[in-house]
Amino acid sequence: MVGKIHPLSFDPSRPDFSPYGLTCVHWKPSPMPRPDHHSEVELNFLKSGSVTYLLGGKKTVVEVGKLSAFWAAIPHQIIDFTPDTVYLVATIPLHDFLNWQLPEYFVEQLMHGRFLSDISSDRSQSDGRLFEHWVEDLQAPTSVIEKVVLLEMQARLTRMAYNLTDENKGECFTSIAQSGLNKVEQMACYVAQNYTDKLTAAQISKFVDLHPNYAMSLFQKTYGTTLNNYLTQHRISHAQRLLTTTDLKITDIAVQSGFLTISRFNEAFVRACGCSPRDYRKSHKMTEGSRKRRA
Incomplete structure (x- = not known):
């Protein structure tokens, strides 16, 4: 007999990229x-x-x-x-x-x-x-x-x-038109579309016509994370995809993900994922048969 199942909810204290598993x-x-x-x-x-x-x-x-x-x-x-x-x-x-x-x-x-x-x-x-x-x-x-x-x-x-x-x-594809986005959501969208570029907080705030300090404060108040962290999260996600689905060199992945140096990439990746990009690739790499099929 299975016991009563209680719904779970998001725990904001859980570490970023902490795995849920199956x-x-x-x-x-x-x-x-x-x-x-x-x-x-x-x-x-x-x-x-x-x-x-x-x-x-x-x-x-x-x-x-x-x-x-x-x-x-x-x-x-x-x-x-x-x-x-x-x-x-x-x-x-x-x-x-x-x-x-x-x-x-x-x-x-x-x-x-x-x-x-x-x-x-x-x-x-x-x-x-x-x-x-x-x-x-x-x-x-x-x-x-x-x-x-x-x-x-x-x-x-x-x-x-x-x-x-x-x-x-x-x-x-189910989504709401971006025309209904407020200023903070516009910033999030701009980051999502341009994170591989050399973005700065000043550029992002200029896009929505807000003062940089106010824009960063508003973003953090709304999403609970800094604008720079949000940008880094998108770059890490992009790097994860390249690490698991391509044979690109890690230095090339760093550049294509928007990081200016390999050292910054490695530091940000370890902080976010708890392991190096190389170890992440070893753990999540597709099988050889799957890779050949997709080639």
């Missing part, structure tokens, strides 16, 4: 004082209500009854929800996800920070049951149960990916 839980939305970041692929299934994320600088709505997925290394933060919201969240270790050899288009979109929603409208009940099974299975999992859950997750995402034909690929 999980599936009932989630209780709450105002998030800062973005969360972790290397897993995250699945959301909303049974009722409404949840809005700020994901990679864009407002994004989770649709009721549709499986949604995104790479959670992209800074994501719940900024709005309704009291009647009931939803479940699953996290999949990145190395497992990458080794599944899902369709290239699907993987590339997730790894570039896109929020994907299944276009199917007739799988709400079965998806709800599937998530509930995962919640129960992963309360006290064995290695066999974890393997079964991963196989089921792989099969479900494979079905989702192959639903995306050329005609309906655009329908899987």
Whole structure:
């Protein structure tokens, strides 16, 4: 008999990029004082209500009854929800996800920070049951149960990916137009679109026509992190993607991610991820077969 399951909520004291591992839980939305970041692929299934994320600088709505997925290394933060919201969240270790050899288009979109929603409208009940099974299975999992859950997750995402034909690929992206963004959200969006450039706080504040000191203070008050930290988080996320999906040299990855020197890159990466870029690549690198398939 499975005991009563209590919904979890975001812990703002958790370290950045602290791993969740393989999980599936009932989630209780709450105002998030800062973005969360972790290397897993995250699945959301909303049974009722409404949840809005700020994901990679864009407002994004989770649709009721549709499986949604995104790479959670992209800074994501719940900024709005309704009291009647009931939803479940699953996290999949990145190395497992990458080794599944899902369709290239699907993987590339997730790894570039896109929020994907299944276009199917007739799988709400079965998806709800599937998530509930995962919640129960992963309360006290064995290695066999974890393997079964991963196989089921792989099969479900494979079905989702192959639903995306050329005609309906655009329908899987759910977001709110940027015209509705306030000054702080505009700054977040500007960072998300230009983080690989040599950005400064002065440039970002000029973009929204605010004094730099006021802009930085407003940003930190709203998101619970400094503008410079937010910029660094995006660069680290970009570096993670390159480390796991390419054979680029680490020095080249540092430059392409927006870092001016390799020493600054290494320092920021270790501080954010708890390991060096080289060790991160060893832990999350795709299998050789998967890499050849994507070449």
